[in-house]
């Protein structure tokens with residue numbers, strides 16, 4: 001079943017990309033494994049999933065020990081500064097940096113292990129409808145502050161729009177994140193482009209891809225409904 005789901009998701013990713021004139025290979029699938037037991041994660045790995053996303057550091061840590069294979073882990077959920085030490089050891093990409101305080105904590109812990117930690121800035125493009133992420137107007141300042149930190153590298157942006165029944169209702173949120181990325185890229189003085197747009201989950205990833213997502217975070221669409 002997991003294998004069938006993955007085939008189906010990949011097909012829908014490709015179709016959404018082609019519909020909007022994009023190359024399907026521009027879109028990376030992150031399989032979100034929160035609450036999913038390791039046996040089922042192993043099934044997904046055998047079906048060709050390469051990147052796993054968790055939203056809690058502790059849960060990821062226990063799975064890292066149980067899954068012996070080389071796996072790329074992403075943190076997609078909120079991170080508390082006091083968990084930064086474990087987070088930099090586990091995750092290739094942290095999607096959820098939304099304050100300078102957190103960025104500094106990650107930078108400090110990454111420096112201890114001689115790592116440059118890739119991160120995304122999480123932006124709240126939905127206004128009061130969403131409670132996570134930095135305000136769009138503050139994104140540029142946070143980006144500049146992060147450039148002053150040696151052990152952190154911002155590679156793009158992430159957003160979590162409100163959970164709506166009709167994904168068309170959040171299309172504008174996705175578009176706003178893309179426009180924000182593009183305008184920040186235009187104003188950038190360094191020449192490394194910010195490419196990643198992490199947006200879209202099981203119920204809205206096709207709309208997100210049509211609006212430019214380069215990374216979609218899929219949980220239920222791969223593993224089925226979570227029962228806790």
Ligand SMILES: *Cc1c(COP(=O)(O)O)cnc(C)c1O
Nearest residue numbers: 032055076201202217218219220
């Ligand atoms: C759980 C979660 C997802 C996946 O959600 P699904 O609806 O299961 O696809 C994606 N991103 C974040 C931040 C999550 O917490």
